[in-house]
Structures are given as structure tokens and as C-alpha cells.
Amino acid sequence: xxxxxxxxxxxxxxxxxxxxxxxxxxxxxxxxxxxxxxxxxxxxxxxxxxxxxxxxxxxxxxxxxxxxxxxxxxxxxxxxxxxxxxxxxxxxxxxxxxxxxxxxxxxxxxxxxxxxxxxxxxxxxxxxxxxxxxxxxxxxxxxxxxxxxxxxxxxxxxxxxxxxxxxxxxxxxxxxxxxxxxxxxxxxxxxxxxxxxxxxxxxxxxxxxxxxxxxxxxxxxxxxxxxxxxxxxxxxxxxxxxxxxxxxxxxxxxxxxxxxxxxxxxxxxxxxxxxxxxxxxxxxxxxxxxxxxxxxxxxxxxxxxxxxxxxxxxxxxxxxxxxxxxxxxxxxxxxxxx
Amino acid sequence: xxxxxxxxxxxxxxxxxxxxxxxxxxxxxxxxxxxxxxxxxxxxxxxxxxxxxxxxxxxxxxxxxxxxxxxxxxxxxxxxxxxxxxxxxxxxxxxxxxxxxxxxxxxxxxxxxxxxxxxxxxxxxxxxxxxxxxxxxxxxxxxxxxxxxxxxxxxxxxxxxxxxxxxxxxxxxxxxxxxxxxxxxxxxxxxxxxxxxxxxxxxxxxxxxxxxxxxxxxxxxxxxxxxxxxxxxxxxxxxxxxxxxxxxxxxxxxxxxxxxxxxxxxxxxxxxxxxxxxxx
Numbered sequence: 001x002x003x004x005x006x007x008x009x010x011x012x013x014x015x016x017x018x019x020x021x022x023x024x025x026x027x028x029x030x031x032x033x034x035x036x037x038x039x040x041x042x043x044x045x046x047x048x049x050x051x052x053x054x055x056x057x058x059x060x061x062x063x064x065x066x067x068x069x070x071x072x073x074x075x076x077x078x079x080x081x082x083x084x085x086x087x088x089x090x091x092x093x094x095x096x097x098x099x100x101x102x103x104x105x106x107x108x109x110x111x112x113x114x115x116x117x118x119x120x121x122x123x124x125x126x127x128x129x130x131x132x133x134x135x136x137x138x139x140x141x142x143x144x145x146x147x148x149x150x151x152x153x154x155x156x157x158x159x160x161x162x163x164x165x166x167x168x169x170x171x172x173x174x175x176x177x178x179x180x181x182x183x184x185x186x187x188x189x190x191x192x193x194x195x196x197x198x199x200x201x202x203x204x205x206x207x208x209x210x211x212x213x214x215x216x217x218x219x220x221x222x223x224x225x226x227x228x229x230x231x232x233x234x235x236x237x238x239x240x241x242x243x244x245x246x247x248x249x250x251x252x253x254x255x256x257x258x259x260x261x262x263x264x265x266x267x268x269x270x271x272x273x274x275x276x277x278x279x280x281x282x283x284x285x286x287x288x289x290x291x292x293x294x295x296x297x298x299x300x301x302x303x304x305x306x307x308x309x310x311x312x313x314x315x316x317x318x319x320x321x322x323x324x325x326x327x328x329x330x331x332x333x334x335x336x337x338x
Numbered sequence: 339x340x341x342x343x344x345x346x347x348x349x350x351x352x353x354x355x356x357x358x359x360x361x362x363x364x365x366x367x368x369x370x371x372x373x374x375x376x377x378x379x380x381x382x383x384x385x386x387x388x389x390x391x392x393x394x395x396x397x398x399x400x401x402x403x404x405x406x407x408x409x410x411x412x413x414x415x416x417x418x419x420x421x422x423x424x425x426x427x428x429x430x431x432x433x434x435x436x437x438x439x440x441x442x443x444x445x446x447x448x449x450x451x452x453x454x455x456x457x458x459x460x461x462x463x464x465x466x467x468x469x470x471x472x473x474x475x476x477x478x479x480x481x482x483x484x485x486x487x488x489x490x491x492x493x494x495x496x497x498x499x500x501x502x503x504x505x506x507x508x509x510x511x512x513x514x515x516x517x518x519x520x521x522x523x524x525x526x527x528x529x530x531x532x533x534x535x536x537x538x539x540x541x542x543x544x545x546x547x548x549x550x551x552x553x554x555x556x557x558x559x560x561x562x563x564x565x566x567x568x569x570x571x572x573x574x575x576x577x578x579x580x581x582x583x584x585x586x587x588x589x590x591x592x593x594x595x596x597x598x599x600x601x602x603x604x605x606x607x608x609x610x611x612x613x614x615x616x617x618x
Contacts, residue, residue: 014614069445069615072449073448073449074445074448074449074615075614075615076610076611076612093448094451094452094453095451097448097449097450097451098451100449102449104445107442107443107445107446108446109446109449111365111369113368113369113372113373114365114368114369114372118365118368121361122361122362122365125357125358125360125361126358126361126362126450126451126452127450127451128357128358128451154372
């Protein structure tokens with residue numbers, strides 16, 4: 001598959017004014033301002049394939065928002081090459097933005113004082129969408145985003161979830177080739193997040209829209225995305241599929257043992273210490289749920305010995321349940337950044 | 339559920355590739371009428387300003403006499419026209435642009451495939467039309483009713499006045515835009531806006547007709563573009579000159595406006611290259 005986004009040696013440095021405490025420093029800074037250079041995006045390379053659902057993930061200050069602003073063409077890069085759909089987002093901004101949709105979770109693109117349908121109508125005119133196509137797409141989006149109840153409401157009266165639904169629906173009216181979502185779930189309740197994820201998945205499968213999302217909500221990333229770009233301190237530390245990320249960083253397994261009685265826990269710990277001493281190093285005991293849990297490096301997992309241990313625990317310590325799981329993407333990401 | 343009507347002129351606008359801008363003008367009108375109390379209070383604030391002039395001029399020239407050809411009637415007409423023009427062009431676009439920059443809301447404009455400056459001008463035209471209908475026309479009606487004896491709005495060359503007023507309208511947009519664009523560089527431009535606006539009021543002939551200033555100062559002000567905001571349009575109404583002089587004046591005004599538009603475009607390009615929208 002051909003990459004739709006190609007970034008090479010991308011770099012962005014911010015010049016930030018430093019404020020020192022105290023009145024004297026405040027006065028001094030009028031005449032002698034103190035600036036520092038902060039590298040927000042540091043020589044990064046990555047590419048995304050057409051039709052993929054990709055996440056830009058990283059802790060605060062990792063450079064996600066800076067990167068997404070460069071990707072949508074509103075921020076000029078200091079160095080490097082950026083090619084999206086064969087265009088340079090910043091230098092060809094007017095032509096480029098015709099083919100993309102952008103939603104910033106903390107800023108609505110809706111007309112604050114006017115109804116949602118007024119915003120949609122302006123959007124139609126701005127993007128030159130033929131009226132017939134517009135009405136047809138709107139019908140689909142109404143059902144997908146449950147818009148009927150809010151179309152005639154001024155944007156300022158909408159809840160966060162309603163605003164986000166309307167914002168996403170609006171950018172989908174022009175059927176963008178790429179949809180950029182910066183923190184789309186901020187402030188949304190669980191149900192709104194679920195319905196947004198479902199709608200985005202449907203849009204991706206129906207129209208092969210490439211979706212690039214940044215979010216602090218790892219559940220969203222996990223449920224929505226097939227690709228992930230992990231960023232840390234302005235650098236890409238991983239770029240690939242979710243499965244590859246889990247395989248690369250999730251080379252451990254989670255083991256969980258649940259027992260019938262509290263007194264079985266001590267006995268089980270003794271058995272484990274004898275049979276698999278390595279496991280004891282990271283074992284956690286949860287008395288309220290009668291559980292022992294631990295993690296083992298994938299290389300240390302010996303199925304035969306584990307099964308043998310499980311059988312002994314069942315026979316001698318009242319083991320009720322035993323499970324071994326691969327880590328989820330969410331756990332992998334937390335593991336990487338911790 | 340039905341969707342908003344197409345508007346009578348939209349098919350034509352679509353054909354001309356201007357549909358986005360026509361919509362922007364319509365949206366500006368709709369946004370402006372969202373808060374009727376705001377419109378009403380702003381409307382009644384203008385007569386207060388005007389009444390100050392009326393009392394002052396009436397006290398000076400009520401018993402006759404004139405200064406440099408300005409008698410009571412001419413001055414009342416001068417200030418009436420000046421404040422009616424002001425009602426239409428004083429849209430505080432500089433403050434709106436600054437708010438967009440300060441809040442980061444400008445990003446919503448930048449991800450639209452339309453020219454930012456043209457888009458804002460379309461809004462300016464929309465609000466201008468609204469202000470003409472809701473402010474200027476009632477104001478003219480009110481002024482002629484109250485000061486009918488002193489205001490001679492039926493005289494003069496209305497056609498030339500309208501042409502000059504159109505140049506003034508565009509120039510006012512460009513000046514407010516230029517002030518607004520400073521926010522890209524300074525973030526907070528309130529004081530610059532206020533100071534420049536006050537200065538422009540003075541040197542554009544809104545507060546005092548420019549030819550009442552000392553001769554050397556008047557000669558300098560004649561070299562600047564600001565006279566085209568108020569002084570020149572009112573002058574062509576009060577004292578129509580030879581057609582070639584009017585045409586030459588109009589051409590110079592248009593060239594100044596074009597120069598300001600080019601300047602704004604350059605400043606906007608520079609602003610985009612250095613502007614940073616922090617945070618998400």
C-alpha cells in the first residue's frame with residue numbers, strides 16, 4: 001500500500017519567552033527579554049498508509065499536537081520534508097485543506113451563535129460541496145451521529161459530546177481523504193466515546209478515510225486504531241501496526257491465579273516459590289479478590305511447568321481460575337512511557 | 339427536516355465561484371443579529387456622540403457666521419455624514435482578528451480552503467449592509483427629522499459621494515485588518531488599536547474637517563490616505579469639484595486602498611510563517 005503521509009527529518013523548534021519570578025524581573029524582561037529554544041519535534045521520520053486508522057501517542061509535551069498542526073498545514077516546520085497526498089501541507093495549504101478534515105477537541109469549528117445546520121451550510125459553501133451530495137451525505141451522517149436533535153440548536157447550547165459529534169459530522173460532509181482528530185474525546189462521557197469510535201470505524205470502512213488521531217485516552221486508541229506512532233520528547237520511538245507494537249514492547253505475559261479461600265493464598269505462594277521462584281519476584285497479592293497476579297518475560301514462560309504448577313495449585317491450594325494474557329496496547333503504552 | 343434555502347443570489351454566486359464568500363457575508367449578518375440588545379444599544383450610542391457636535395457647533399455658529407466656508411448648516415451636514423459613514427465602517431474588525439489570534443480560533447479559518455482576508459472582507463461587507471440598513475438609514479431619517487433645517491442632504495453630488503464612500507469602506511476594512519494582523523506578532527494589540535483608531539479619527543476628518551487644521555498640517559495630511567475615510571467623501575458631497583478632479587481623487591483613493599491591501603497580504607503571509615498556535 002502506498003503511504004499517504006510521508007515525513008522525513010521533520011523538525012520544529014519553539015522560541016518561548018521565559019518569565020522569572022518577581023516584579024524586578026518582570027520590569028527587566030521589558031528591555032531584556034529572555035527566550036529559550038524548545039525542540040517540540042526533533043528530526044522525526046514516519047509514514048502512514050492510505051486508509052489506515054493511526055494514532056499519535058505520547059505523554060504531555062511529546063510533540064503530538066505540534067505534529068498534527070504541521071500535518072494539517074497551519075504550522076510551518078523548521079526543517080525536513082513533509083508530503084501528504086503529494087502536497088506540502090503548509091506551502092499548498094489552500095489546495096491541501098480541501099482534501100482533509102480537521103477537528104480539534106478543544107476548539108469547535110461550529111459557528112458559536114448559530115445553529116448546527118447554519119454551520120453545515122457554510123461548510124458546504126466553503127468546500128464547494130454540490131447540494132445534492134451534501135444532502136445525501138447529511139442523511140447518512142444524521143443517522144451515524146444522531147444529529148436530528150441538535151441540527152437546529154445554536155452551537156453554544158450543545159453539550160461537549162454533542163459538539164464533538166457535530167464537529168466530526170461537519171468535516172465528514174466534504175468526504176475528506178484524511179481526517180485529523182486532535183484529542184477528540186476530551187470531556188466526553190463513556191457512551192459518547194463509544195458512539196464516536198463506532199462512527200469513526202464505520203466512516204473508515206465505508207469511505208476508506210485515513211484517520212489520524214491524537215488522544216490521551218488509551219482506550220480510544222486501542223479500540224479505534226490499527227497503527228500507532230509513539231512519540232517521546234519530540235522523537236518517534238515506534239511507528240507501525242498495533243500488533244507490532246504489542247509484540248515489540250509487550251514481550252511479557254500477565255498471569256492471574258484466583259483461589260477459593262484466603263488461607264489458600266499463603267500455601268500457594270509457598271508452592272510457587274518452590275516450583276517457579278522467578279515468578280515470585282513480581283507477584284502481587286489481592287486479598288479482597290483472593291488473587292495472585294504477576295508478569296513473566298515471554299522467554300521465561302514455560303507452558304509445561306506452568307500447567308504442572310496450575311494443577312498442583314488446584315489440587316493442593318484450592319485454585320479456582322488461572323489465566324495468562326498478552327498485554328493490551330494500552331498496557332504496552334503505559335509500560336513504554338513509564 | 340428542511341435545510342436552509344439557497345438564497346436568491348447563490349446560484350449566480352456559485353457560478354462566479356463566490357458562494358463561500360456570499361455565505362460568509364450572510365453568516366456575518368446572522369451572527370450580528372443574534373443579540374438584538376447589542377444592536378440597539380450601539381445604535382443609540384451614535385446619536386449621543388453626534389449631539390455633542392450639534393450643541394458645540396450650534397453654540398459657535400447659531401447666530402450666524404462661518405469659518406473657512408463652514409457655517410452651521412455645512413458643519414451639521416458634515417458631521418451627520420461623517421457619523422453615518424462611521425456607523426457603517428466602524429466594525430472593530432481589528433479586535434475580532436486579535437481575539438481569533440489570542441484564542442487560537444484562527445486555526446478554524448486556516449483549515450478552510452478559502453482566502454482568510456477575502457473571507458473576512460465578505461463578513462465585513464455583510465455587516466456593512468446590515469449596519470447601513472439598521473444604523474445608517476434610521477440615523478439619516480432621525481437626523482433629517484431633528485435637524486431638517488440645518489442638514490442639506492438633498493444637495494450635493496450623491497453619486498460621487500457613494501463612489502468615494504465605497505473606497506472609504508474598503509480602506510476602513512484594510513486599516514482595521516492591518517491593526518488586527520499586528521496581533522499575530524504582538525498577541526495583545528489592544529493599545530495599538532485604540533491609539534491608532536483615535537489618531538485616525540482625528541487625521542481622517544471625522545472629528546474636525548481637515549482644512550480647519552493649520553495649513554502646513556493640512557498639506558501633510560493631504561499626502562496620507564486617511565482623508566479618504568471621511569474628509570474626501572464628505573467634501574465631494576458638500577463641494578463637488580470638476581469631474582476630472584473627482585475622478586483623479588477617486589483613483590488616488592483606490593490606489594491607496596490597493597496599496598494597503600497588498601501590504602496586508604504581505605503582513606499576513608509573514609504572520610503565518612512565524613505564528614504558533616500553542617497547545618491542542
